[in-house]
Amino acid sequence: MIEFILNDKFIQADPKKSGIAFLDFLRKDESLKGMKLVCKEGECGACTVLVGELKEGELMYQSMTSCIMPLANAHRKHIVTIEGINMEGLNKVQQEMVDNNGTQCGFCTPGFVMSMTGALLTGEVVNQENMIKNIDGNICRCTGYHSILRACENVVSDVGGKPKSMNTLIKKSYLPAYFKDIKKQLENINSDRDKSGIHKRKDGVKLGGGTDLYVQRPSELYESQPNHMYDKPKLNDIKIVGKEMRFGASVTMGDLYRSELFNNAIPKQKEFFKLLSSTQIRNMATIGGNLINASPIGDFTIFLLAMNSKIVLTKGNKNRTIQLKDFYLDYKKMDLNEGEYLKEIRFNIPDWNNTFFSFEKVSLRKYLDIAGVNTAFQVTLDDNKKIIEAHISAGGVGPIPWYLKKTRQFLLGKTFDEKTIDKTIKIINEEITPISDARGTADYKRLLLRQLFLAHCLKIDESIYDVRALIQS
Ligand SMILES: Cc1cc2nc3c(=O)[nH]c(=O)nc-3n(C[C@H](O)[C@H](O)[C@H](O)COP(=O)(O)OP(=O)(O)OC[C@H]3O[C@@H](n4cnc5c(N)ncnc54)[C@H](O)[C@@H]3O)c2cc1C
Ligand code: FES
Ligand code: FES
Numbered sequence: 001m002i003e004f005i006l007n008d009k010f011i012q013a014d015p016k017k018s019g020i021a022f023l024d025f026l027r028k029d030e031s032l033k034g035m036k037l038v039c040k041e042g043e044c045g046a047c048t049v050l051v052g053e054l055k056e057g058e059l060m061y062q063s064m065t066s067c068i069m070p071l072a073n074a075h076r077k078h079i080v081t082i083e084g085i086n087m088e089g090l091n092k093v094q095q096e097m098v099d100n101n102g103t104q105c106g107f108c109t110p111g112f113v114m115s116m117t118g119a120l121l122t123g124e125v126v127n128q129e130n131m132i133k134n135i136d137g138n139i140c141r142c143t144g145y146h147s148i149l150r151a152c153e154n155v156v157s158d159v160g161g162k163p164k165s166m167n168t169l170i171k172k173s174y175l176p177a178y179f180k181d182i183k184k185q186l187e188n189i190n191s192d193r194d195k196s197g198i199h200k201r202k203d204g205v206k207l208g209g210g211t212d213l214y215v216q217r218p219s220e221l222y223e224s225q226p227n228h229m230y231d232k233p234k235l236n237d238i239k240i241v242g243k244e245m246r247f248g249a250s251v252t253m254g255d256l257y258r259s260e261l262f263n264n265a266i267p268k269q270k271e272f273f274k275l276l277s278s279t280q281i282r283n284m285a286t287i288g289g290n291l292i293n294a295s296p297i298g299d300f301t302i303f304l305l306a307m308n309s310k311i312v313l314t315k316g317n318k319n320r321t322i323q324l325k326d327f328y329l330d331y332k333k334m335d336l337n338e339g340e341y342l343k344e345i346r347f348n349i350p351d352w353n354n355t356f357f358s359f360e361k362v363s364l365r366k367y368l369d370i371a372g373v374n375t376a377f378q379v380t381l382d383d384n385k386k387i388i389e390a391h392i393s394a395g396g397v398g399p400i401p402w403y404l405k406k407t408r409q410f411l412l413g414k415t416f417d418e419k420t421i422d423k424t425i426k427i428i429n430e431e432i433t434p435i436s437d438a439r440g441t442a443d444y445k446r447l448l449l450r451q452l453f454l455a456h457c458l459k460i461d462e463s464i465y466d467v468r469a470l471i472q473s
Pocket of ligand 2: 036038039040041042043044045046048065066067068203459
């Protein structure tokens with residue numbers, strides 16, 4: 001059985017339905033119609049629910065778009081819909097939306113209210129910056145965002161500062177009273193963890209967070225019982241072994257964003273995460289899904305290629321470890337054998353005293369959009385600025401997420417200066433094979449990659465070019 005708490009009700013759902021989207025379960029099986037069905041592609045946030053789970057003994061909530069969330073991923077969790085935060089009269093977030101004219105047609109409103117409430121439950125400081133981050137996956141087509149932001153500001157000034165306890169949020173009318181018993185109930189449901197009944201269909205389609213598959217092939221998931229990878233404990237570890245960062249394939253972008261280990265190993269990369277989809281999607285999207293999807297513009301794939309990562313592929317008891325750069329053979333073709341799955345991702349933590357890393361992405365919209373072209377660059381210099389190691393990747397300029405082997409070879413042993421960079425741009429251009437498509441012409445993509453490579457280099461050493469002359473060139 002798939003077991004979870006839906007608002008204040010314990011649910012046991014049929015494992016045969018494990019592949020249906022949670023929003024359909026809500027609206028059809030439970031007749032809870034508060035969360036809206038709009039895009040069904042994770043883009044608008046109208047279906048946002050809060051997903052609470054025990055992590056190291058603490059109850060932590062994340063927002064997710066239920067239209068592309070598999071029912072199975074609710075297993076042993078607390079799912080909160082707009083009905084689950086209703087109380088006698090409006091709760092405080094709802095009241096602020098009304099008082100600040102934050103709603104007109106109302107279609108987006110339950111999603112916004114859930115994301116704003118979620119911002120109080122993530123364990124992060126409650127301030128306007130975090131509030132805005134939490135609503136980055138919610139779109140309103142008629143009210144305009146200023147009134148919603150005013151509602152956010154008022155919530156922040158009412159509860160702001162350190163994360164508040166559940167009891168405080170109940171007393172202040174943000175949450176109904178039943179929330180105080182949820183942790184105990186989840187401990188009970190999770191106490192017999194080994195008896196889980198949802199991971200048995202080994203022959204089913206492998207399903208992580210579902211953010212790709214529900215958009216690409218939803219009927220396949222509805223009609224069959226998928227092989228759910230998302231909650232497998234051995235795929236969810238983040239650790240450092242020796243000098244190596246290792247994490248399981250089902251670790252999500254959100255897990256890495258919050259991981260102290262990851263952020264200490266790769267400092268200054270929090271900005272990178274903001275360029276990836278939205279808070280809700282990052283909370284669902286696994287790194288394994290990003291790599292196996294094999295999209296030529298997968299952002300995490302491009303990031304990990306420039307970290308010179310290895311991946312561990314598993315079938316039965318057999319593991320094989322290969323370089324990520326050797327994994328992609330042709331468009332959506334990978335060195336992945338029948339029955340194998342991705343278990344772990346590994347890379348050496350660089351010595352940041354002499355190693356520099358940069359990720360750049362251009363898309364039609366700055367946020368919540370897939371890349372036209374993206375690229376990452378890792379370079380290690382000696383005291384004389386000689387390049388002793390380099391890894392460079394680029395997406396959107398060929399049929400696969402591209403590790404630029406020839407460019408790396410050219411860079412090794414050269415001095416990191418203007419002359420080398422100019423020559424490198426020529427080598428990059430010889431190596432890539434962009435095509436014209438909806439994201440831009442081939443020439444435009446070449447130009448973008450040139451500009452992004454220069455942006456990497458200026459981040460590493462801003463004195464290397466006369467920037468004003470460069471912009472004009
Ligand atoms: C609104 C929206 C915005 C997005 N924005 C971005 C963005 O900015 N940047 C970006 O890179 N991507 C973006 N994506 C794409 C997507 O979120 C990512 O590619 C995500 O990492 C996929 O992970 P998942 O767990 O959801 O994959 P799933 O959909 O669960 O699976 C994807 C593929 O991986 C396979 N798979 C999953 N886990 C394993 C495993 N352990 N072993 C073998 N096969 C496995 C599945 O069979 C499937 O083929 C966006 C998607 C949406 C819906
Ligand atoms: S309906 Fe738009 S994100 Fe779910
Ligand atoms: S109030 Fe109509 S879409 Fe936001």
